[in-house]
Amino acid sequence: MDYRLLEAFRAVIDAGSVTQAAGALGLTQPAVSAQIARLEAEVGFSLFERSGNRVRPTTEALVFREEVERTLAKINDLSRVAEQIRTGEMGALTIVSHPMAGVTLLPPVVAAFGKARPETRVELSVRNSDMVRSLFPSRTYDIGIAEASVDPAGLTLTRYRMACRAILPKGHALAAHEVLTPALLSGVPFVSMSRQWAAHHLVEKVFAAADAHLNIVATSELFAAICMMVAHGLGVSIVDAASAAQFEGLGLEVRPFAPAVLYEVAVFHSADRVPSAIARNFLDLLDAHMGTFLSPVEQP
Known part of the structure; x- marks a missing residue:
């Protein structure tokens, strides 16, 4: 069922007039009348009784309206959720890190990221560098952080260097x-x-x-x-x-x-998968945090 028919139905009930509903929707009166006729054909019962320029909802229409309101509310919720996912405000992010970054670098970044995006869920796992690298062919994790000696094959990788x-x-x-x-x-x-x-x-x-x-x-x-x-x-x-x-x-x-003594870490993700919006936002925040004491030395 076309949700635009439901919007037209609600507008006509609220306005009590097809002409006024058309104005509210930015459509012509014949277009709204056609939408109501289509909806009546789909549901199989009359929705309005006509009386001159005014319309009055049938008993069936009033019952139907309750479901229409719930359905349109869910559609609006879906639109909001889709927008939050698109902009990286909602979703899940999985990170695996070697101990140095997992204990020191990442906690303040994860905390700031989570407070700014309460609809997100971040999972941080800590493993040694070799295991961090070995986990990436499985596509289980979005972002990896390890000592910079990791094999870069199949990864999009940024190296950071700091003076100890x-x-x-x-x-x-x-x-x-x-x-x-x-x-x-x-x-x-x-x-x-x-x-x-x-x-x-x-x-x-x-x-x-x-x-x-x-x-x-x-x-x-x-x-x-x-x-x-x-x-x-x-x-x-x-x-x-x-x-x-x-x-x-x-x-x-x-x-x-x-x-x-220059200690390097590598931040990476799979090269064959475009990072999600939420992952890109996190990488930007991490890069800014590292800038307080690190400098990028390589960013292929």
Whole structure:
């Protein structure tokens, strides 16, 4: 049934006149009369009794109107929902991330995104980088975030690079230095990323180049855990800028580190599938958030 016939029916009941209903709908009187005739043919009963220029709904029409109102309300709701989906205001978004981004980078972005779009649902999963990459052929996830060493085949990928920061417990003697170096941290108890993460090897490389002793006393797979161990006085460390900024207020001294240790992350989605409007909106928000401490280094 053409919903425009239902709109014409409602307009005629509300106006009590085909001519006035036509004016409200922006149609001619014959056009509205034809629509009412079509609707009567479809439903199989008379809708109006004519009396001069006025019309009066039949008993059947009054019963029918209740259903028409519900139906048109549902159509209006569908139009609103379709518009929200089209503009990225409604829908579902699935993200899988390696721990660094999942714990530090993404939570404030997901929170801001969700508050601005209460009709959306975001699911965030945290896996190691290799697993993040392996999940994408399944099309289960909209967006992936991992260490930048991921194989880019079949992905549309943006790489971000940040200069890492040295972190110390509050009141540590080395906090007197404006910039920390491998020589200054040589032999100092150091809390390191686990060897399976790229950050460990980046730090190990700059210490070796400076002939400095990397005195590892503890390791973790999470920058967040490292920050908390340092805040509790276990040692010093070098972490990404986002983690340093997030945990600085919990008992850390944060200083630049030289030479630069550049940690990269990759944000990607499947190349053979156009991101939804909601995914594009999230990627824009994430890009703006990363801009506070990151710079894009590659965006094929």
